[in-house]
Amino acid sequence: xxxxxxQQIIRPLLSDHRxxxxxxxxxxxxxxxxxYGADPEKAETAGILHDIMKDTGPADQLKxxxxxxxxxxxxxxxxxxxxxxxxGALYVERELGVHDREILDAIRYHTTGRVGMSLLERVIFVxxxxxxxxxxxxxxxxxxxxNVSLERAMLEGVTFTLRDLSARQKPIHPDTLATYNxxxxxxxxxxxxxxx
Ligand SMILES: [Fe+2]
Ligand SMILES: [Fe+2]
Numbered sequence: 001x002x003x004x005x006x007q008q009i010i011r012p013l014l015s016d017h018r019x020x021x022x023x024x025x026x027x028x029x030x031x032x033x034x035x036y037g038a039d040p041e042k043a044e045t046a047g048i049l050h051d052i053m054k055d056t057g058p059a060d061q062l063k064x065x066x067x068x069x070x071x072x073x074x075x076x077x078x079x080x081x082x083x084x085x086x087x088g089a090l091y092v093e094r095e096l097g098v099h100d101r102e103i104l105d106a107i108r109y110h111t112t113g114r115v116g117m118s119l120l121e122r123v124i125f126v127x128x129x130x131x132x133x134x135x136x137x138x139x140x141x142x143x144x145x146x147n148v149s150l151e152r153a154m155l156e157g158v159t160f161t162l163r164d165l166s167a168r169q170k171p172i173h174p175d176t177l178a179t180y181n182x183x184x185x186x187x188x189x190x191x192x193x194x195x196x
Contacts, residue, residue, distance in 0.1 A: 006048045009096065014055050022051050024131035029123050032130075036150050038119040045098070046106040046124045053088040061087040068094075075171045082173060085111045113158055113179035119150075126153045129160070155183040 003026065010022055026047030033043035053061055058080050064087040065072065076082055089108035092098045106124040109117060113125055130143045130153070138160065146153035158180045165172050 003044055003048060006045065006096075010048065010052050013052060018051055018055055020133060021131060022048055024133050025050060025124070025127045028131045029127040032123045032127055032146065032150065033120070035147075036119065036123065038123045039102075042100065042103050042106075042120055043123050043127075045100075046103045046120060047127055049092050049096075049098075049103075050088065050107050050110050050124055050128065051084060052107075053091055054084040056084070056087070058083065064090050075173055078171050079173065082111055085109065109175070112173045112175035113154070114175045115178045115182045117154075117179070122150050122154055126150055126157060129153070129157045151183065151186065155180075155187060158183060 007023065011019055014022065026044045029043035029047035030040045032038070033040040053064070061083045065083070068090050070086060070090075072083075072086075076086075085108055089104045092107060093104055098104065102118060102120045105118065106121045109121050110124050110128055114121075117125065126142075126146050130139070130146045134142075138156075142153060142156055142160075145156045158176060161176055162172060162180055165176075
């Protein structure tokens with residue numbers, strides 16, 4: 001399917017704001033994919049679809065996950081904001097017939113991150129922070145980081161998420177913590193290599 005068709009599919013499922021965000025993330029994902037050597041077409045598809053379930057009610061999302069036999073961990077049960085990544089990847093696979101694992105994983109892990117994220121997963125994770133309409137405190141810093149390296153922007157993004165969640169005393173998903181440690185250790189390793 002082409003971007004136009006996906007746009008038509010997500011339009012009725014999302015608020016105006018979220019729809020615009022999705023189109024912008026797709027655009028930004030294509031830009032980052034070209035810059036860092038990921039597949040621009042896959043980046044566009046994952047970008048446009050990444051928040052497909054974000055405005056769907058919790059009961060419907062739970063139904064999708066239950067039907068797929070997914071058992072949520074205690075942290076996940078208490079973090080409904082994470083659900084749209086899980087239910088979204090399932091919806092895209094089962095209802096839209098997208099079977100490309102890379103695209104599905106980019107959607108699945110766009111909120112938590114995970115250790116060993118693929119290039120495409122990183123592109124979507126970062127594009128979600130740097131899309132055109134984003135205007136949170138630090139958005140321009142994230143955009144600058146994204147133009148230096150995808151990894152630097154990833155680390156900024158994960159740090160932002162950790163800080164935001166802990167400031168609001170919300171549960172932190174183990175995948176997010178593990179991603180943070182993974183990125184920090186990697187960047188420490190890079191520094192050591194440069195200094196050595
Ligand atoms: Fe999202
Ligand atoms: Fe998003």
